[in-house]
Amino acid sequence: MASEQRISDALTQVVHLPLNIKKGEGIQLGERYSVGPYFPVFILTNSEGAVINRWTGYTGAERFLRSFYKAMSNLTPIAERIAAFDKMPSHAEALFLASYHADISEFVKAAKYYQRAQTLNGSSTDYSYQVFENYANAAWNDQIPFDDVLPAADAVLEAPRKNLQNIASVAQLICKLARRRDATDRIAKYLQAGIAASGARKDDKGRKLQAELKADQALYVHGDTLGAIEQKKSGFGENWDTNLNNYLPFATYCFERRINLEEAQRFVETAAQRASDGSFKAKHLSLLANICEARGNFADALRHAEAAAVQDPDNEAYAKQLLRMREAAGR
Amino acid sequence: MKHLVIIISAVVLLLPTMAKAAEQISFDQAAKLSSQGGKPLLLEFFRDD
Numbered sequence: 001m002a003s004e005q006r007i008s009d010a011l012t013q014v015v016h017l018p019l020n021i022k023k024g025e026g027i028q029l030g031e032r033y034s035v036g037p038y039f040p041v042f043i044l045t046n047s048e049g050a051v052i053n054r055w056t057g058y059t060g061a062e063r064f065l066r067s068f069y070k071a072m073s074n075l076t077p078i079a080e081r082i083a084a085f086d087k088m089p090s091h092a093e094a095l096f097l098a099s100y101h102a103d104i105s106e107f108v109k110a111a112k113y114y115q116r117a118q119t120l121n122g123s124s125t126d127y128s129y130q131v132f133e134n135y136a137n138a139a140w141n142d143q144i145p146f147d148d149v150l151p152a153a154d155a156v157l158e159a160p161r162k163n164l165q166n167i168a169s170v171a172q173l174i175c176k177l178a179r180r181r182d183a184t185d186r187i188a189k190y191l192q193a194g195i196a197a198s199g200a201r202k203d204d205k206g207r208k209l210q211a212e213l214k215a216d217q218a219l220y221v222h223g224d225t226l227g228a229i230e231q232k233k234s235g236f237g238e239n240w241d242t243n244l245n246n247y248l249p250f251a252t253y254c255f256e257r258r259i260n261l262e263e264a265q266r267f268v269e270t271a272a273q274r275a276s277d278g279s280f281k282a283k284h285l286s287l288l289a290n291i292c293e294a295r296g297n298f299a300d301a302l303r304h305a306e307a308a309a310v311q312d313p314d315n316e317a318y319a320k321q322l323l324r325m326r327e328a329a330g331r
Numbered sequence: 332m333k334h335l336v337i338i339i340s341a342v343v344l345l346l347p348t349m350a351k352a353a354e355q356i357s358f359d360q361a362a363k364l365s366s367q368g369g370k371p372l373l374l375e376f377f378r379d380d
Binding site for chain 1: 355356357358361362363364365366368370371372373374375376377378379
């Protein structure tokens with residue numbers, strides 16, 4: 001059966017109400033249901049509007065139908081499921097409630113449900129990374145202080161069955177979070193663990209990740225900016241600068257850490273000139289605008305931001321960047 | 332950015348049936364239909380400026 005027909009059949013089991021978040025009652029209902037920034041969002045409710053389940057994204061008929069029938073398999077509203085869980089907790093319900101709370105950006109609650117899932121399931125599955133991920137998201141969204149994430153990060157490092165990929169991801173994420181929260185003085189041990197873990201991987205991805213973590217170690221632990229730049233470059237392999245595809249990630253690395261901006265600008269200017277029109281060129285121009293702004297060159301920053309918005313007019317991020325830069329320039 | 336970890340690309344692909352929906356009913360009407368028909372409501376939030 002064609003996927004469109006299968007979706008139509010599925011939708012006969014519900015009353016389907018499409019709502020534009022920008023118009024009419026979609027605006028108010030979007031707020032009521034905390035819809036968030038990613039679309040589409042599907043929310044299954046009972047006839048009183050009490051939430052039964054929700055999921056985000058429509059990336060294909062199969063995935064939609066899977067989410068749909070999973071939601072339809074238990075029509076108990078969330079509030080009742082939470083009350084029932086409190087009386088009689090189960091591993092499956094803990095996982096369901098964890099996932100639900102992560103979806104509505106209640107990350108601390110999500111982490112706590114994963115911790116309950118861990119307790120209920122004993123040692124057969126390790127949820128330490130999911131706990132960490134949700135605490136990290138909570139800190140990223142200013143819901144908790146940076147230091148509250150560290151015990152969860154420690155738990156991943158100390159898990160009885162070491163998962164090297166998880167340890168490397170913790171190092172990467174904690175570093176990103178620490179930059180945002182001005183806490184890079186507290187990440188040495190996670191970088192060290194991440195370097196060791198990524199070194200165990202023998203593939204190209206592992207090598208690049210290890211180079212980045214070593215670069216961050218040089219920068220944040222040893223205060224060695226030049227060493228950080230060399231480490232980052234080495235991660236791209238020999239003759240890295242003969243490949244234009246390396247310029248954008250290298251310049252992004254420098255911009256995010258506010259280091260080596262002059263060279264970063266040169267690389268991304270070269271790549272932007274040769275990039276094909278459209279979203280790919282826009283990516284370069286947007287970064288170029290940010291680098292120029294960081295270097296105090298506001299006229300060029302604005303010019304590049306305008307060019308990025310022209311190259312990819314549907315991208316909201318570029319429109320926002322341009323608006324911000326125009327406001328800063330008083331235009 | 333909402334998520335540190337998960338960056339979902341904001342691909343907006345509406346359900347195929349959406350395009351065929353000639354009439355837009357209100358939430359209250361949908362809730363009434365839901366109650367009368369004993370069917371849950373599926374709210375599909377999308378973004379169209």
